[in-house]
Amino acid sequence: MTATPQEVRRPSVPGHHPDPVGPLLPSPEPVRMLDETGQPVSADYPEPQAETLREMYRRMVVGRRFDQQATALTKQGRLAVYPSSRGQEACQVGGVLAVRDTDWVFPTYRESMALVARGLDPVEVLTLLRGDWHCGYDPMATHTAAQCTPLATQAVHAAGVAYGDAHQGRDSVALVYIGDGATSEGDFHEGMNFAAVFKAPVVFLVQNNRYAISVPLSRQTAAPSLAYKGVGYGVRSEQVDGNDPVAVLAVLNRAVEHARSGAGPFLVEAHTYRMEPHTNADDPTRYRDGAEVQAWAGRDPISRLEAYLRDRGVLDDAAVAAVAEEAEAYAADLRARMNVEPAVEPMSLFEHVYARPTPQLAEQAAQVRAELAAAQDDTEGEG
Structure with missing residues (x-):
C-alpha cells in the first residue's frame, strides 16, 4: 500500500503558526495501482472509470504504432529528426486524457504521441520535425502550444497563459510536459514560482525518464525525488509510477482537479523510461547498458494495462485485435500522406x-x- 504524504513539523515557536510543509510533500514512494504484471495494488487514489481506461489503452496502442512509424520515416529521410517516446505511453496519453479540450497543453519536442492522442492531425504534428514549417497545427484553435525544443521555456509560457485565463474568469487549466533535464533549467523554477505566487492553474508533469540525453539523473540532482522541488515554492507535489497507466491517470486527475479548483499549481513526477535513443542522432549504448533497458521493458505500460483490463472483462481478444487493426490503418495513412512531397513556398x-x-x-x-x-x-x- 502506498504511504500517505509525510507530515513535516518544525519545533513550535511562540507567535508562529504550524509549518504547512507537510501537506505539500509527495508520497515517500511513487504511487502505484498496478504491479508489473497488471495486478492491482492498493493506493489512496480513486480508480479511473473502466471505459476511460479502455480508451486510454486504445490511444496508447495507436500512439505506439504512430511512434514506430515516425521512427521509420526518419530512417527513410522523410523526417529530419524524431525523438521517440516509446515506453512513456502512460504519461503521454494520461496527460491529455486528464484535461479537457478547452484546457491548454504545452508540449516538448518529445510529445508527438501526446499530440496525436489529443486528436491533432499526425502530419501536422510532424511538420516541425519534417522541417517545412514552424508549427503544423493552429495553437489557438487546438489549445495546444507549439512543440518546444529549448528546455523548460514552455513552463513559463504555461504559467502565463494559465494565469491570464484565470484572470479573465475562464475555467481552464494548463498542463505542461517537462523532462527531468528541464528541472535543471532556470525557466522551470521561474514558471513554478510565478504559478505558485499567483495561484495559476498549472499542472507540471515531469516525465523522469532517467536521462537528460546522456546525463543520468544522479548527475542532475541530489534531491530524493524531483517531486520534492515543488515544496520550496509552496506547490503541492506527487510522484507516481509513470509506467502504471491507472496510477498516472488517477494522480493527474487529482492534480488537474486541484489546479482547476483555484488551489494553485501541482507538480507531478512520473518515473518512466525512454526505450529508444534520445533522437535518431543518438547512440544510447554509450551511456546505458542493455540490462537496464531490459529491466524497464518488463514494466511495459501497455502490457500492464491490457492484462488488468482483460482480468476485469473490459478487454477481450476481439477488442485487442480491433485496436491493433486501427493502429495499423493509422500508420498506413500516415505513411502514405508523408510520402507526398510538401508544397514549399x-x-x-x-x-x-x-x-x-x-x-x-x-x-x-x-x-x-x-x-x-x-x-x-x-x-x-x-x-
Missing part, C-alpha cells in the same frame, strides 16, 4: 519573423526573390 521563410520587417530582412527577401525569378527565367529559356 521559399518566400515563407520571411513570414512571422518580425511584425515590421527590418531593412536586413527586406534585403534578404529581395535577394531570394531575385534568385527565384532568375531560376524561373532559366527554366523557361530551356523550354
Whole structure:
C-alpha cells in the first residue's frame, strides 16, 4: 500500500503558526495501482472509470504504432529528426486524457504521441520535425502550444497563459510536459514560482525518464525525488509510477482537479523510461547498458494495462485485435500522406519573423526573390 504524504513539523515557536510543509510533500514512494504484471495494488487514489481506461489503452496502442512509424520515416529521410517516446505511453496519453479540450497543453519536442492522442492531425504534428514549417497545427484553435525544443521555456509560457485565463474568469487549466533535464533549467523554477505566487492553474508533469540525453539523473540532482522541488515554492507535489497507466491517470486527475479548483499549481513526477535513443542522432549504448533497458521493458505500460483490463472483462481478444487493426490503418495513412512531397513556398521563410520587417530582412527577401525569378527565367529559356 502506498504511504500517505509525510507530515513535516518544525519545533513550535511562540507567535508562529504550524509549518504547512507537510501537506505539500509527495508520497515517500511513487504511487502505484498496478504491479508489473497488471495486478492491482492498493493506493489512496480513486480508480479511473473502466471505459476511460479502455480508451486510454486504445490511444496508447495507436500512439505506439504512430511512434514506430515516425521512427521509420526518419530512417527513410522523410523526417529530419524524431525523438521517440516509446515506453512513456502512460504519461503521454494520461496527460491529455486528464484535461479537457478547452484546457491548454504545452508540449516538448518529445510529445508527438501526446499530440496525436489529443486528436491533432499526425502530419501536422510532424511538420516541425519534417522541417517545412514552424508549427503544423493552429495553437489557438487546438489549445495546444507549439512543440518546444529549448528546455523548460514552455513552463513559463504555461504559467502565463494559465494565469491570464484565470484572470479573465475562464475555467481552464494548463498542463505542461517537462523532462527531468528541464528541472535543471532556470525557466522551470521561474514558471513554478510565478504559478505558485499567483495561484495559476498549472499542472507540471515531469516525465523522469532517467536521462537528460546522456546525463543520468544522479548527475542532475541530489534531491530524493524531483517531486520534492515543488515544496520550496509552496506547490503541492506527487510522484507516481509513470509506467502504471491507472496510477498516472488517477494522480493527474487529482492534480488537474486541484489546479482547476483555484488551489494553485501541482507538480507531478512520473518515473518512466525512454526505450529508444534520445533522437535518431543518438547512440544510447554509450551511456546505458542493455540490462537496464531490459529491466524497464518488463514494466511495459501497455502490457500492464491490457492484462488488468482483460482480468476485469473490459478487454477481450476481439477488442485487442480491433485496436491493433486501427493502429495499423493509422500508420498506413500516415505513411502514405508523408510520402507526398510538401508544397514549399521559399518566400515563407520571411513570414512571422518580425511584425515590421527590418531593412536586413527586406534585403534578404529581395535577394531570394531575385534568385527565384532568375531560376524561373532559366527554366523557361530551356523550354
